[in-house]
Amino acid sequence: MKRGSLVFYFLLVTVAATPVGAFPWDQDMVDQPSEKAQESIAPPGPGSVPVNGGETLPIPKNDEEAADMKAAAASLQNPVPANRESIDRGKYFYGINCLVCHGEDGRGDGPVGLKFIEKAPVDLHDTYTQEQADGQLFFTLTRGRAKMPFYRDALSPSERWDVINYVKSEFGEE
Numbered sequence: 001m002k003r004g005s006l007v008f009y010f011l012l013v014t015v016a017a018t019p020v021g022a023f024p025w026d027q028d029m030v031d032q033p034s035e036k037a038q039e040s041i042a043p044p045g046p047g048s049v050p051v052n053g054g055e056t057l058p059i060p061k062n063d064e065e066a067a068d069m070k071a072a073a074a075s076l077q078n079p080v081p082a083n084r085e086s087i088d089r090g091k092y093f094y095g096i097n098c099l100v101c102h103g104e105d106g107r108g109d110g111p112v113g114l115k116f117i118e119k120a121p122v123d124l125h126d127t128y129t130q131e132q133a134d135g136q137l138f139f140t141l142t143r144g145r146a147k148m149p150f151y152r153d154a155l156s157p158s159e160r161w162d163v164i165n166y167v168k169s170e171f172g173e174e
């Protein structure tokens, strides 16, 4: 074969093969199905179940639905026993998240609470709060209420239950 046609065939094969990545040395290690830096996480496989995080309560569309859902939340069981450790954790989280409005003693007279013009933050000693089921308080902390912010981002579910254990044991009658 003449030298010229060898070069011709080599070029022909190269041009034809390049778009389909046919050469073994075209396989770069970087081209693989694994996650690369800054790429989004692969969606969970079918049938996989989250073990923590995620939303635990449905989202109400209006005040009426919120009231219904709060009533229904009464059946939610508090999974965190109200022991010393939980109450201490609750006191800690209350100090960070609630004290500014509800006050150190839960009277609704925290430095920010005093600025409320329309409805002040409730006095947490009142039967209104104390007689609510833990699940209903959990609903309020998860979803917020009127001018009160929600805590589903700032507090994990178990931290919310800790705060509820603190509110019930510290500001309750017994």
Ligand code: HEC
Pocket: 094, 097, 098, 099, 100, 101, 102, 112, 113, 116, 119, 120, 121, 122, 129, 132, 137, 140, 141, 145, 146, 147, 148, 149, 151, 163, 167
């Ligand atoms: C920015 C101020 C603010 C913060 C912070 C705040 N609250 Fe409130 N809270 C309010 C206000 C205002 C209300 C009254 C809402 C209304 O209009 O019904 C309220 C109401 C409540 C109620 C009664 C809800 C009901 O059933 O009507 C509970 C219980 C409560 N807060 C607990 C907490 C706890 C626990 C925290 C901390 C995790 C907290 N709040 C943080 C302002 C606040």
